[in-house]
């Protein structure tokens with residue numbers, strides 16, 4: 723299995739099931755795609771999501787033939803099989819495989835068939851996303867690692883923006899690629915920069931620029947002495 727970052731905007735995600743698991747998945751996909759949830763019952767949370775977001779609830783308890791018809795009609799890019807009826811989940815998976823549609827089967831763990839996807843635990847900080855999968859073996863562990871990483875990457879989103887701007891600036895100044903790489907690596911590794919990102923009131927952008935200027939000049943030659951200290 724290989725993790726890929728998928729842009730689902732403009733696509734439809736079709737969820738079978740309206741219980742707790744379907745609700746968790748729906749919350750993950752609602753801001754990413756058009757979402758349709760098919761189930762005879764819905765959690766309160768799903769109902770309130772449907773009131774203020776782009777989520778459509780279809781009250782139905784399809785049998786395997788019904789699943790086929792719905793998939794035909796809706797043409798989703800991804801199917802989430804989250805009912806408590808293994809036969810319905812299996813039908814959704816079979817339809818997906820037949821049509822080359824991605825499928826997330828929520829009621830099985832371990833090995834996956836081709837075309838099956840796992841929803842990873844994710845940590846987001848601005849444009850930075852860390853996704854954790856245990857290869858579908860241990861969701862509890864994926865969640866625990868997510869909680870630990872959440873604390874670890876605080877500030878990474880802002881740093882992604884700062885270094886994004888910085889690399890454009892260095893390119894504009896025609897600093898050669900070698901010098902740019904050196905400068906950006908120094909910035910993302912700098913304890914001073916991370917400290918400035920975490921401490922309110924500090925200016926991380928300024929600190930990042932100072933670190934970058936310390937490693938590269940406009941001609942791309944490092945201004946450091948042999949013992950690693952910076953030359954003035």
Ligand SMILES: C[C@@]1(CC(=O)O)c2cc3[nH]c(cc4nc(cc5[nH]c(cc(n2)[C@H]1CCC(=O)O)[C@@](C)(CC(=O)O)[C@@H]5CCC(=O)O)C(CC(=O)O)=C4CCC(=O)O)c(CCC(=O)O)c3CC(=O)O
Nearest residue numbers: 828829830831840841842843855856857858861862864865
């Ligand atoms: C295979 C997979 C398929 C899929 O759903 O994509 C799957 C399957 C199953 N999960 C089960 C149980 C639990 N799932 C969670 C939580 C999460 N489950 C998620 C993903 C995945 N779950 C995929 C693998 C991901 C990977 O590769 O690691 C997360 C990461 C993402 C998300 O769902 O959004 C989300 C954490 C989000 C977060 O917090 O960040 C917890 C923890 C908790 O609730 O505290 C428990 C209870 C503890 C436990 O069992 O580990 C069961 C047993 C049901 C039963 O016993 O009846 C099955 C089915 C089976 O095992 O047969």
Ligand SMILES: NC(=O)C1=CN([C@@H]2O[C@H](COP(=O)(O)OP(=O)(O)OC[C@H]3O[C@@H](n4cnc5c(N)ncnc54)[C@H](O)[C@@H]3O)[C@@H](O)[C@H]2O)C=CC1
Nearest residue numbers: 739740741742743744760761763783784805806810828829
């Ligand atoms: N992937 C995961 O993280 C987890 C997966 N599971 C598995 O996911 C499944 C669902 O779990 P929960 O949401 O907790 O169960 P639940 O009982 O809360 O929800 C099941 C939902 O499926 C609906 N449903 C029943 N027949 C249907 C049909 N023919 N078509 C559409 N919807 C139908 C029910 O009305 C209900 O809304 C279970 O089989 C369980 O093994 C459970 C916990 C975590």
